[in-house]
Amino acid sequence: MTEFDPKAHVTHMAPVMGLTIPPEWRDGVEANVAATARMAALVLAFPLPDEVEPAAVYEAGR
């Protein structure tokens, strides 16, 4: 997998999500995107069997 590029991610995703990010906020937003990506990489590196379901539970009729 290629290395995550926070700059490219923000450039692509901000308009996708309808977000306007002025230049003076860019560094802060990219730093936060990079921090979340590092956290996500740690989670994604952990092998889980396919049967493990997400923890969020929906209870019908509640």
Place this chain on the structure above:
Amino acid sequence: MSLDPLNGTATEIAARVNRREISARDIARLTVERIGAIDEAVNSFTDVTAARAIAEAEIVDSRVASGETLPLAGVPYAVKNLFDLEGVVTRAGSRINRENPPAAHDGVLVTRLREAGAVCLGALNMGEYAYDFTGQNAHDGNCNNPHDLSRITGGSSSGSGAALAAGLVAVTLGSDTNGSIRVPSSFCGTFGLKPTYGRLSRARTFPFTASLDHLGPLARSVEDLATVFDVLQGDDPLDPHLARRPPVMTAPELARGAEGLRIAVAGGYFRDPGFPIAQAAVDHVAKALGVAAQVEIPESARARAAAYVITNAESSALHLPRLQARAADYDPDTRDRFLAGAMVPAAWYVAAQRFRSWYRAAVDRVFEDVDVILAPATPFPALKATEKTMMVGGQEVPARPNIGIFTQPISFAGLPVASVPVWLEGERMPIGVQVIAAPWREDLALRVAAALQAVGAVKAPVALIG
């Protein structure tokens, strides 16, 4: 007890009001005066509901006069300003939400405190939308630590810790998604209880991260935490997340102390030698309990990372319309984090939720061998308000998102935690230790906290200000 009734614990105040030695009205009046005299320096209140307090106190006095004994008779309390208070705008630490109309009802937990005889003094400062570990707020001003006004209170329930430490009220309510009760409890030297995830109703409060949000009390004694927690429990049709579990009455259990409980110190991740004061606090508590055993909570760093991803993605999804329309109205310290969270790929989020299932099973196994686990609440005592970074593993990182490194893996598992305040010899500021129990066993965490309080190992004194 203290000569000044306001410096007493909630339990002491309620006893005096129930015995009619002092009226709830007088307590409310004195409390309003004290808030007026002290809070300018602390900045813990954003809304003081003086008229409401007097009216509620008069009802308490008439109930007591008619023969009722109320568990929280006349106890002054206040709530983080994400709890609805009828007639008050629920600002949730933001500028944006104060354009909303005043709340039409009280939060469910507020109603329960009122029915138990407690008297509401108002709403408390907090980090914007609860995305904060510092207690700093660009809109309402920073909340200042009563034990040293140049230091932070911790967040995001900043006012909830500070108002207690300043002796302004005897009980506060806060919320804890990743540590927001335990961090201000640690920095302000108070007791705090983050109950089991799903234990207490969250109805009529402003949400942050539905998968991780908890509400709970802070207080200056373990008896107070237990009494308030017992009053707060119960089913609530307004909250679909509430677990269908019978309440556990904790106050009657406190006298049993730590007797017979298997207690261990959390090792590995939680024993980071880079935070010597936090480790000394854990050692201090372990020694007071005669605990030498150590236990490993597996994959805690990954648990913290997963909590981080879920918080970032879920909270930003909630805020998306506001982020699209008016991001400039956010506190600059939260804005960039929310904007980043709005761009989290779905696969990262789902992976974190799947990891949470694995982690729950792993944590359940840990509790086959122990009943209670001890861990630091924060890496260090309260930072100076000017300190914006901290060191983790030899790297300088921003403090605001990282102060909760020891609280996040625990709330991610949904475990109940009593945070207890330690005052180490030679240290000017307090620091908290997490007393962690198995799911649904708040009684065990509070029993151990009570045992520590009984031997003087932990305490929550009122700060001397001015």
